Amino acid sequence: MTKKNYIYFLVFDDDPAQEEIIRKKILDQLVEYELEYDLINPKDFINLETNSFKEEDFKNYVFDKTKGKHISVIASDCNLIKIEEFIYQGIDLISLLLTEERKIYKCPFILYSGKAKDASTHIINKIRYEIENELEDDTDINSIKILKNLMEARINFSGRLDDSYCDQIIKVIKSDLNTNEIIFNSFKKFGLTKINIGNNDYDGKSLDEVLELIFHQDVKGQRFIKDFLELSIAHYSNLNS
Amino acid sequence: MYQEVLCIHPLDESTAFLEPIRKIFSNNSIIEANLEAHNAILEKIYNFNYKSLIIFLGHGSKEALKGSSTSDYEFENYIDVNQAKNLFKNHDIFLLSCNSRDFLNAFDSYNSSIGFGNIISSMEEVDIERRFRDLNLENEDVELFKSSFVSAVKQTFIQLITNKIIFKEIPIYLRYFINKEINSVLLSKDLKNRKEIAKLLFEFRDEMIYRVKK
Numbered sequence: 001m002t003k004k005n006y007i008y009f010l011v012f013d014d015d016p017a018q019e020e021i022i023r024k025k026i027l028d029q030l031v032e033y034e035l036e037y038d039l040i041n042p043k044d045f046i047n048l049e050t051n052s053f054k055e056e057d058f059k060n061y062v063f064d065k066t067k068g069k070h071i072s073v074i075a076s077d078c079n080l081i082k083i084e085e086f087i088y089q090g091i092d093l094i095s096l097l098l099t100e101e102r103k104i105y106k107c108p109f110i111l112y113s114g115k116a117k118d119a120s121t122h123i124i125n126k127i128r129y130e131i132e133n134e135l136e137d138d139t140d141i142n143s144i145k146i147l148k149n150l151m152e153a154r155i156n157f158s159g160r161l162d163d164s165y166c167d168q169i170i171k172v173i174k175s176d177l178n179t180n181e182i183i184f185n186s187f188k189k190f191g192l193t194k195i196n197i198g199n200n201d202y203d204g205k206s207l208d209e210v211l212e213l214i215f216h217q218d219v220k221g222q223r224f225i226k227d228f229l230e231l232s233i234a235h236y237s238n239l240n241s
Numbered sequence: 242m243y244q245e246v247l248c249i250h251p252l253d254e255s256t257a258f259l260e261p262i263r264k265i266f267s268n269n270s271i272i273e274a275n276l277e278a279h280n281a282i283l284e285k286i287y288n289f290n291y292k293s294l295i296i297f298l299g300h301g302s303k304e305a306l307k308g309s310s311t312s313d314y315e316f317e318n319y320i321d322v323n324q325a326k327n328l329f330k331n332h333d334i335f336l337l338s339c340n341s342r343d344f345l346n347a348f349d350s351y352n353s354s355i356g357f358g359n360i361i362s363s364m365e366e367v368d369i370e371r372r373f374r375d376l377n378l379e380n381e382d383v384e385l386f387k388s389s390f391v392s393a394v395k396q397t398f399i400q401l402i403t404n405k406i407i408f409k410e411i412p413i414y415l416r417y418f419i420n421k422e423i424n425s426v427l428l429s430k431d432l433k434n435r436k437e438i439a440k441l442l443f444e445f446r447d448e449m450i451y452r453v454k455k
Binding site: 101196197198199200230231233234235239 | 400405416417418420421423424427435436437438439440443453
């Protein structure tokens, strides 16, 4: 099978010049893969009357754009919107996406910015706000949502100088590919074996046929990998009791 | 985290198999077969002023949670949607009953909730299901299915009450423990209908929903 690996990623930036940069520094660097991406401008989602961010519209837009797609990485400019007191940054977009119930965005995130101080001040203020306004006294650290999001999400920070975020994106994509290759190679090796575990989605199929499903982005193929891995994890691990 | 953690289990011979779950909670109640007992529990819950965790073990439908059922007492619509809307307001609720996921679709006053799809728990229900699809199950198979998911739910709640996990993580860990049961069933080569039993466990696992207040 010599099909090109299909890769999809997302970038949030208000600078349309990034389109050209992404083409030169990412797409042209990975020609052996079939790359697709969307560059979304968060400024399109500002409610100018109330100086607020149209969160639901943004969530819906991203959800529709990425429906059925495996996202390799989401990169966002750290500093996006600043209108007087109204600040909305990359970290806010990530926090927002992590509240999406229709889909779990568990790809790595890249936050890039030339203005690290602004970015970190904003994050600190968000945490402070949440502690002061939204928590009861005795809550444990798991309840501090933004901290939990940050700790759970794989967020990489990157500078904007020299378009280094593009290098970061390539790095993440390549590591994703390496994992994929391990999966594909294992399945190919034992391609003639058949699955039989009581799940109609893929029971009776050989691993070769499951691989075909995966190449065609069929959700059944992905579901199989997920089930297979989770059953293995459950089989070979234990929780300390 | 919670003002109270309460597990309620209406008296019903056909749901007695859920007892191992009830027993791990220090605050648990079998609801006896009389109206006073049912009302007392409602009153207890209405007196929870702060966020609490309520676990319901029993029969249910998308219309209501069922109360006790004995040879001379029956309370079909113990907690219907309207009652639930007020009763469970701002609490975390775990409803281990048939089609509780549809029940939970009808209101959203809870803080967060977990519900399930159709849970087959008797040969009568197997016979009903057989009208819609092929089901190769005998009584021992259904019993094994029941004890498997009871074990998984019990182990998950032990993680919760020993503060290793929080409510939001219950679906993940319940999935993990059900997967262990699936593996165990599939590896029992002497079980003739192990694939069918595994299928029930897959369905139990995959039909579970977690909802959170917006």
